[in-house]
Amino acid sequence: MTDDRVDLAITGARLWREDAPRDLFAQGGRFVDAPPGGAAAAERTIDAGGRLCVTGFLEPHIHLDKAQINDDVRPNASGTLDEAIEIIWARKRAYTVDEIAARAVRTIRSAVTHGVTRFRSHVDVDSIGGLRPLEGVLEARERTRDIADVQIVAFPQEGIFKDKGTHDLMWKAMEAGADLVGGMPFNEETREDSARHIALAFEIAAHHDADIDMHVDETDDPEARTLEILAEQTMAQGWQGRVTAGHTCALAGYEEDYANRVIGLVRDAGIHMIVNPATNLMLQGRGDAQPKRRGITRVKELLEAGVNVSCGQDCIRDPFYPFGRGDPLEVTFLASHAAHMSRPHEIETVFDMQTGAAARTMGLADYGAAPGCVADLVVIDAADPLQALTRRADRTHVIKRGRVVAETVTQRRTAWA
Numbered sequence: 001m002t003d004d005r006v007d008l009a010i011t012g013a014r015l016w017r018e019d020a021p022r023d024l025f026a027q028g029g030r031f032v033d034a035p036p037g038g039a040a041a042a043e044r045t046i047d048a049g050g051r052l053c054v055t056g057f058l059e060p061h062i063h064l065d066k067a068q069i070n071d072d073v074r075p076n077a078s079g080t081l082d083e084a085i086e087i088i089w090a091r092k093r094a095y096t097v098d099e100i101a102a103r104a105v106r107t108i109r110s111a112v113t114h115g116v117t118r119f120r121s122h123v124d125v126d127s128i129g130g131l132r133p134l135e136g137v138l139e140a141r142e143r144t145r146d147i148a149d150v151q152i153v154a155f156p157q158e159g160i161f162k163d164k165g166t167h168d169l170m171w172k173a174m175e176a177g178a179d180l181v182g183g184m185p186f187n188e189e190t191r192e193d194s195a196r197h198i199a200l201a202f203e204i205a206a207h208h209d210a211d212i213d214m215h216v217d218e219t220d221d222p223e224a225r226t227l228e229i230l231a232e233q234t235m236a237q238g239w240q241g242r243v244t245a246g247h248t249c250a251l252a253g254y255e256e257d258y259a260n261r262v263i264g265l266v267r268d269a270g271i272h273m274i275v276n277p278a279t280n281l282m283l284q285g286r287g288d289a290q291p292k293r294r295g296i297t298r299v300k301e302l303l304e305a306g307v308n309v310s311c312g313q314d315c316i317r318d319p320f321y322p323f324g325r326g327d328p329l330e331v332t333f334l335a336s337h338a339a340h341m342s343r344p345h346e347i348e349t350v351f352d353m354q355t356g357a358a359a360r361t362m363g364l365a366d367y368g369a370a371p372g373c374v375a376d377l378v379v380i381d382a383a384d385p386l387q388a389l390t391r392r393a394d395r396t397h398v399i400k401r402g403r404v405v406a407e408t409v410t411q412r413r414t415a416w417a
Contacts, residue, residue, distance in 0.1 A: 009042035013053040026375035026402030056117030056376030057328040058358035061312025064104040064121040065133035070317040084319035092129040100136025111326030115378035115395040122155035127165040155182035183214035185226040213244040222253035231265035240270035248297040272361040276314035277334040299339035310358040328354040351385035375402035
């Protein structure tokens with residue numbers, strides 16, 4: 001092999017938001033400039049045929065430790081968040097590191113076939129499961145290192161001060177390999193403890209120079225106020241751009257004046273927002289008479305204020321959500337309905353929620369097709385985002401660090417001449 005050769009060439013790739021197809025080249029796991037010989041200089045060539053391409057779908061909010069446990073637990077009779085959390089307690093006590101890892105590996109591999117190349121997974125850290133969920137997902141990350149990248153968030157779902165022992169476990173989780181500090185401040189007994197919960201997260205984050213990603217106000221209660229506290233603390237601690245708030249369902253129920261003020265704080269704090277349409281459409285509004293609340297945050301208002309908004313699968317076949325397969329086109333399709341985003345520019349915006357917007361949420365400076373970026377690419381059997389979402393189109397090739405990790409053959413037949 002000479003310096004003029006490359007590992008992979010992808011010809012006729014129509015990158016999203018580019019007008020014409022072009023050729024891409026990868027060497028050593030990264031995109032590079034075209035070699036003198038073009039595609040003829042590649043060890044392998046893939047013809048994208050002018051199909052729509054993205055530089056990897058991203059999953060910024062998932063729970064790999066809980067994925068696919070639905071067959072082993074009782075049904076969620078009420079369909080609520082509170083019952084789902086309660087159902088998991090017994091299952092969590094029986095967790096082993098190996099079975100968590102096995103379920104997480106299956107979930108990652110499934111999502112990779114749908115084009116997901118990077119994940120951010122929350123893992124429960126509490127007195128029930130201890131650090132086993134973290135250990136299991138760390139093992140899964142190692143087993144799938146050749147096909148995906150996984151960020152891990154230490155997530156105190158049971159509360160920090162309400163659940164005795166979690167305070168110390170959060171520190172231990174970061175020392176054991178978690179990448180981000182998580183939180184669920186609304187799940188504390190008092191507002192004072194919710195504020196302490198957030199303060200502790202910033203203390204741990206500062207010590208480890210880590211970003212923060214919290215479940216915030218995942219409730220129908222319009223009196224929930226932890227998003228405001230989080231925004232204020234983000235600015236007070238100088239953590240602008242390094243904090244993510246997921247769910248924020250209560251924001252949809254706020255009075256307009258207060259909602260607008262909080263959205264302004266979120267914008268000023270540079271907080272990334274994640275909407276989880278599948279899970280929250282399923283869980284929220286269960287106690288409402290008609291009209292029932294839609295269950296997701298104020299997506300359009302946040303976007304109009306200049307806030308970065310992405311979306312995630314959240315749950316896959318667990319007591320919170322019995323469906324799901326880790327398909328970004330399925331998630332964004334749901335988001336477009338739930339947020340009433342159907343105009344052409346809105347469809348483009350939704351499509352961005354698990355690509356460019358998610359890359360900003362996840363802090364991915366090496367995301368894209370420019371030389372030097374990680375050579376991740378998904379070839380979609382569609383011409384544009386509208387067609388991709390309408391069909392939930394096949395991902396014909398999924399490329400991770402310049403290597404094909406999944407392929408799908410699309411066949412279309414007609415019954416007429």
